[in-house]
Every structure is written in C-alpha cells, then in structure tokens.
Amino acid sequence: MTAAAEKPGGRGRTAAVTATDLLTATASRIADAFHGSLPVRDLYSPEGARMYDAFTQEDHSEVREFLRLARGCPGPILDLACGSGRLTLPLRALGRDITALDSSSEMLRILSERLTQARAHVTGQVNFVEADMADFRLDHRFGLVLLGATSITLLDRLGRAALFERVNAHLLPDGRFLLTALEFDGCSDIGDETVRVVIAKNGTDPALHLFTEQLDPAQGIRTVSILRQTLHGGEVTHSELFTTRVHTVTVESLRAELEAAGLAVHARHPVATGGSAYRVTLLECSS
Template sequence: MSNQLARGPVRTTHADGLLASVGARGVLCDFYDEGAAEIYQDLVQDGDGTAEAREFATHASPAPGPVLELAAGMGRLTFPFLDLGWEVTALELSTAVLDAFRKRLAEQPPDVQDRCAVVQADMSAFALGKRFGTVVISSGSINELDETARRGLYASVREHLEPGGKFLLSLELSGPADSGPQERQQELTGRSGRRHVMHVKTVPAEEIQDITIYPAEETADPFVVSTHRRRIATAERIAEELVRDGFDVLTRTPFASGGEGRPDMVLVEAVAREITEGAE
C-alpha cells in the first residue's frame, strides 16, 4: 500500500453514482479545495469544539504558556482555547480556510485577537523560530498524513517544544484491521440552513476512510459533490511512532467530555525525550 494519499478529489463509488445521476449539474471537488470552500465553511465554522478543548486543558499545564495548534482549520478548538485565556499560534495550510479564520478572528474583542497569531504552514514541515509550552493536534488531523509526513510532523514538533513541554494529540479509536468495510450516512444542517448528506466508507484493512458530502436537495444546481480520503492510523500505531521518533508517551486517556464519555476517542500526552550527549 502506498504511503501517499491521493491529491485532488477522490472518485469514490458513492460519488460516481451521484454524478452519473445528476448529469451536467454535477461538480466534483475535494472538500478542502477552493471549490468546496462555501460548503466547508457552512458545515465547519460553527462546530463546537469546547468539550474537546477541555480535554486538552486537563492535560496541559495549569499555565501552558504559548500553545501551538496544528491544522487549526476554522478555529473549532482555537476559539475555545482563547476563551480559556491561552496564547495560541494557529497553524493552517489552506489559504481559503485561513481567510475565513482571519475573518472570524477579526470579529473577536481586541484582547482575544492579541492572543492569537495565525501562521500559514504545512504541519508536516514547519519552522517558526520559537518554542511552545504545549503543541496540540486535534482528532482526525494527523490522519491527513501518510507515515512519511507523520515523521516530519514529529520532527517539527520536537524542534518547537520548550524543554519539558507537552505534545497533546486527540485520536480516534478505529476498529481492528481485519474487519470488513463499514459504511454510514447522516444528514447535516449547515449554519446557512442548507442540508447536506455525508457518506463515510471506512476500510480498516487499507487504513483509509473515504468521505463524500453532497446536497440533500436532489434538484440542487450545481450539484456539488465533495470528497476526501484520509488515513485511519490507530492510536496504538501513533503511540509507537512517537516513541520511535524521540518522545515518551506519558498517558493515553479515554475522553471524559464533561462526563458524557467518548469511548471512541483517546487523548495522548507525550514529551520529547532528552537526547544524551553523543547519542545519534
């Protein structure tokens, strides 16, 4: 299996069927491309990451110092972090997403804006010229990377952590690799009131997940079908990679999420291992 994910929109079986049914009205794009920016903002901007942010807060130091958030997206976690009084550097690669993030940040009070720096960079290879007490990456984001890119991520994080600083990762618990393909579908309502359908096909044996999002209204014109493929590396694999690449994994804690429980999520807390003099 190749470590490189497909670039551009994925031709999922579900997407192909939809496009065939709508004819010339059909438009295919990747969920993170400019063509789907309106859909992304409609579905993601108001996502409430408060519960997940609290999970991170329970593992960060009481005074975490400057926090680096990787793959910040539209700020689902960033703004709850800012509400906690943290100083946050939000790192994101997509220009379209960053533009929307900056517009959202501009609506915040001046003191909140002053505590948030926005950086356009690749989470698998970045150099910011400063160190942070805490580096965080949210659920799913690390699954955008293949194994080679994850090694770049770990190396970059090590270079940006203060001595004793923490690397916090929220990870999804996936099923066993020998289980068969699984499919699920749900309807989502965006902040605009428009309804969308999300179809997800997970293939544990291939460690991939194909996502297809399209209008719930069959007569939509254009009928935009956005797809995306991501990795589903297990929490166990990520922990093994962290140890391999110079971290000590301190804890792996199931989500509490304010008492509601998230048995499908775990928060991993790691610190960079000290390199002894003369070690390779």
C-alpha cells in the same frame, strides 16, 4: 482541517487522481444519478474549506478535553492544522499567545475574520502561519502543541514521522503535545459505509449535508464524501459534492511512531464525540 495533505509527506496522492476518483460507494451512485451535472470538488479546495467550516460550526467535540488539558500546560500554544479556529478561538480564553498554523490560506482567512468579530478584550495574541504541519520551522518553542480534529490521518507514515520530528523540535523542555486519533478496534461497521445527515448553512440559506464515510482496512484508507444541497424557499437551488481520502493508523502504531521520534505518551483520554462512527482518543505526549 488543513490542506497539508496536498503536499509531499501528506496523503501520497498522485497528480493523476481527481476528486471523482475519491468517492464513497453511495457518493458515486449519487454522482451518477446527476448524469455528470453535479460538481465534484476536493474537500481541501478553497470551496471545500468554506463548506467544511459551515458544516462543523455546531460540532464542539474534543474542545472541552483540549481546554481542560491546556489549562495545566503553561506557555505559548501552537495549534497545528488550525483550520478556521475550532480550537484556536476557545483557547483565547486562556490569555496565552497562540500560533495558528495551517496550509490552507482560505482557512486562515476565515479564522482571521472570526478573530476580528470576537471580543476585543480577550488577552493574548494570535499569529498566523501558512505552512505544512509536517514541514515548518518557527523561531521559538511552545509549552503546548495541539493537533485536533483527528488531522493526523491526513498524513502517511513518512508524513507523520516528519510531523513528530518538527513537534519535538518546537516543544519547551516541560511542554506537552496533544493530538486526537480515531480508534477502529471493536467497530462493527468496519469495511461498511456509514451515512448521516447534518443540517447547516450555506451563507444565509439552510443546507442539507449527506455525510458518507467508508473504511478500507486492507488499504489503510478512509474515504469521506459530503453532498451539500442548498435550499431557498423550500427548494433545492444548488447541489455539489465534496470528497477526500485520508489514512488510517491505530493508536498503538501512533504510540510506537511517537516514541521513535522521542515523544512519550503519558496518558490516553477518551473524547465525547456524538454521532461519529468511531471512538476518538486524545493522546497526551511530551519529549
């Protein structure tokens, strides 16, 4: 996860749009049922970053696929939109130097805490960079650049073009760029709303998360809302709603945009997701 979409070249959101404008149909009805008492927050706020970190703790999808390909790509690693370390932490097992880049200071803080708690004997250094993934300049190149969690959807077309240009400028001659993307073709529920429940933690207390997402193909957007209800002693003690809106882009469109930026797609790898409404594909690219 990254808050890069808040900046120019990201989601294209205007200052007049608030979190309550970005609710799925179900989330909007839930908010109305609370008669204005339910806090509605941007998923990319500091509070949203902490919720998202807890919400995804048990989600290990795509990690195995990234690690398998990363083993064949020597050199330092750049983990874009690294979030709280969903890829950064397991990548440390490779013993390489890693640069973890995210525009959310809260996510980088969480990652730093996780690294402090991790095993000290793992070799390789992790460097933190707080920057927009579509607008960064580092003083060295990488054998491997990663963009996981289908974070490419945080960017509009201009943002993606800027990202791909920056990636190409930071890849070593034989380096690889790996990114995951959603595939919507063949999904029967396009245009409908999908709902699932995830049980996670809020601190030490259990929390129910009602995850809803809605796809609007005509507008090219996907709206995601998460209602979190924290329980203590079997009773709900706190409810809050997090929401965001991201872009949709087909894998074929991504291939064309990557090639326009001088990046060739060598392979497409399916990703085991488990619970996702859409298929995920990992694209393997080079300059």
